[in-house]
Amino acid sequence: MFKIATWNVNSIKVRLPHVLDWLKKHKPDVLALQETKMTDELFPKAAIEKSGYHVAYSGQKTYNGVAIISRQPIKDIVTDLPKLDDPQRRLLGATINKARILNVYVPNGESVDSTKYQYKLDWLKKLRDYVKQQLNTYSQCIILGDFNIAPEDRDVYDPAAWEDHVLVSEAERKALREILKLGFCDTFRLFDQTSGGFSWWDYRHFAFRRNLGLRLDLILANKTLADKCKRCTVDKTPRSLERPSDHTPVVAEFE
DNA sequence: ATGGTGGCGCGGCCA
Numbered sequence A: 001m002f003k004i005a006t007w008n009v010n011s012i013k014v015r016l017p018h019v020l021d022w023l024k025k026h027k028p029d030v031l032a033l034q035e036t037k038m039t040d041e042l043f044p045k046a047a048i049e050k051s052g053y054h055v056a057y058s059g060q061k062t063y064n065g066v067a068i069i070s071r072q073p074i075k076d077i078v079t080d081l082p083k084l085d086d087p088q089r090r091l092l093g094a095t096i097n098k099a100r101i102l103n104v105y106v107p108n109g110e111s112v113d114s115t116k117y118q119y120k121l122d123w124l125k126k127l128r129d130y131v132k133q134q135l136n137t138y139s140q141c142i143i144l145g146d147f148n149i150a151p152e153d154r155d156v157y158d159p160a161a162w163e164d165h166v167l168v169s170e171a172e173r174k175a176l177r178e179i180l181k182l183g184f185c186d187t188f189r190l191f192d193q194t195s196g197g198f199s200w201w202d203y204r205h206f207a208f209r210r211n212l213g214l215r216l217d218l219i220l221a222n223k224t225l226a227d228k229c230k231r232c233t234v235d236k237t238p239r240s241l242e243r244p245s246d247h248t249p250v251v252a253e254f255e
Numbered sequence B: 001a002t003g004g005t006g007g008c009g010c011g012g013c014c015a
Helices: A012-026 A045-050 A115-137 A170-180
Strands: A002-008 A030-034 A054-058 A066-070 A075-078 A091-096 A099-105 A141-146 A184-186 A217-222 A229-234 A250-254
Touching: A002 A012, A002 A099, A002 A141, A002 A217, A012 A030, A012 A045, A012 A066, A030 A099, A030 A141, A045 A054, A054 A091, A066 A091, A066 A099, A099 A115, A115 A141, A115 A170, A170 A184, A217 A229, A217 A250
Parallel strands: A002 A030, A099 A141
Antiparallel strands: A002 A250, A030 A066, A054 A066, A075 A091, A091 A099, A141 A217, A184 A217, A229 A250
């Protein structure tokens, strides 16, 4: 069995105790983190290695930042998308065993009329091109992370209220579908066709307590791996802890 | 409700 998870931690400094507890409890083979918000020099490498894991990271001060925690060695690390000159640390590609792992923190986009929304769409197009290229080299590929896109209306607590808003708008959903069309499955939907399997809840308005959430955190597996996927679930437990991240882990298991 | 909460870091940006 191979267990892989993704978690937007919204500051590794604040959430390190949650992450270490979660590793101990769930023993994943791989955990991809987003929004670490920390430069590489300050990353808590020793604490994670002490838990029996390897770790790779690409961070920056205050914003963004991604990391991969893995039982097995992390090889062939990539931190930038081709043809995108960008200081924002949003991608960490690595090979673990024979699988290519792409950990992504997709831009939020702010609002559909923002220049940040155009940046988001451009970023997704560049990601798609990169993924297509990676498939020429690797037969096993997983793209996981905070996509900042709810793929369908059933991934939104109130689709009518969110219609045409950033995180659910058609253009960004289409950009995600263009990646899926390369031959990927949204592993959560291999098993669960219901609404309510959310992975993010706003800190405001008691949104978690009221389950006013979105499913933004995805684990995409190419067909070869999707055939071996046995389970994909959202672990809501960390969202109910003291001082939680606004996102909670999503976990997939492969035979 | 042009608000609300949280992280960073100490004013204002970002989500």
